[in-house]
Amino acid sequence: xxxxxxxxxxxxxxxxxxxxxxxxxxxxxxxxxxxxxxxxxxxxxxxxxxxxxxxxxxxxxxxxxxxxxxxxxxxxxxxxxxxxxxxxxxxxxxxxxxxxxxxxxxxxxxxxxxxxxxxxxxxxxxxxxxxxxxxxxxx
Amino acid sequence: xxxxxxxxxxxxxxxxxxxxxxxxxxxxxxxxxxxxxxxxxxxxxxxxxxxxxxxxxxxxxxxxxxxxxxxxxxxxxxxxxxxxxxxxxxxxxxxxxxxxxxxxxxxxxxxxxxxxxxxxxxxxxxxxxxxxxxxxx
Numbered sequence: 001x002x003x004x005x006x007x008x009x010x011x012x013x014x015x016x017x018x019x020x021x022x023x024x025x026x027x028x029x030x031x032x033x034x035x036x037x038x039x040x041x042x043x044x045x046x047x048x049x050x051x052x053x054x055x056x057x058x059x060x061x062x063x064x065x066x067x068x069x070x071x072x073x074x075x076x077x078x079x080x081x082x083x084x085x086x087x088x089x090x091x092x093x094x095x096x097x098x099x100x101x102x103x104x105x106x107x108x109x110x111x112x113x114x115x116x117x118x119x120x121x122x123x124x125x126x127x128x129x130x131x132x133x134x135x136x137x138x139x
Numbered sequence: 140x141x142x143x144x145x146x147x148x149x150x151x152x153x154x155x156x157x158x159x160x161x162x163x164x165x166x167x168x169x170x171x172x173x174x175x176x177x178x179x180x181x182x183x184x185x186x187x188x189x190x191x192x193x194x195x196x197x198x199x200x201x202x203x204x205x206x207x208x209x210x211x212x213x214x215x216x217x218x219x220x221x222x223x224x225x226x227x228x229x230x231x232x233x234x235x236x237x238x239x240x241x242x243x244x245x246x247x248x249x250x251x252x253x254x255x256x257x258x259x260x261x262x263x264x265x266x267x268x269x270x271x272x273x274x275x276x
Binding site: 024066067084 | 153164165168170171172180181182183185186189190210211213214215216217219220268274
């Protein structure tokens, strides 16, 4: 890695606050992603399912980890990204993304636990990322 | 679409493109800086999974059941990055799981030369449609 220091086990990513997302933001994500699920756009359907407002697309939130990770370490490539959608962040709520390094070595790369939570601070996404050295991950 | 003996359904290969304009819009809607990088965002291939052939196969898998698929988890495992402007081949398999009731959507993205770039897995939890939603739009 050209002598650059790997993150240490236990290092935390800075909290990254995103949103709140309004109806226009959810519609714009739906349009570009092709996710036509009306649950994210239709107040009546959301209420019928039991949500006070439409939930933000989980994939919009999961994808938002990459800008955080890239800003944190531009010298590493994101080779794996995964997340479990635990509970929704609702339209009008902000979300906070963060993470912590669980493993870090030239052999194992940098493995992080990711966490997204909404305004109630209950986990919305519990995820993982693997960031790898450029020499291992060539285009 | 084919259905092997295992009960898996296969779709593809489908030709997909990491279209520059769509990648730029995707970056904007997912919080990236307003620049265009050469590397496709890690989660971008999810947009290819909304192709009509794939959505129709998912609907077909759930046909006859009064259920709603709920996105439970998603993973992307890259062997090499995808590049903006390039075309790839997407192959998808669908598998029903009984306990808990789920639909696993496994996707593989390869170069046109056949080199695998990405494996992605989508797990959809199959839940009964709430009675209150039956008359919702």
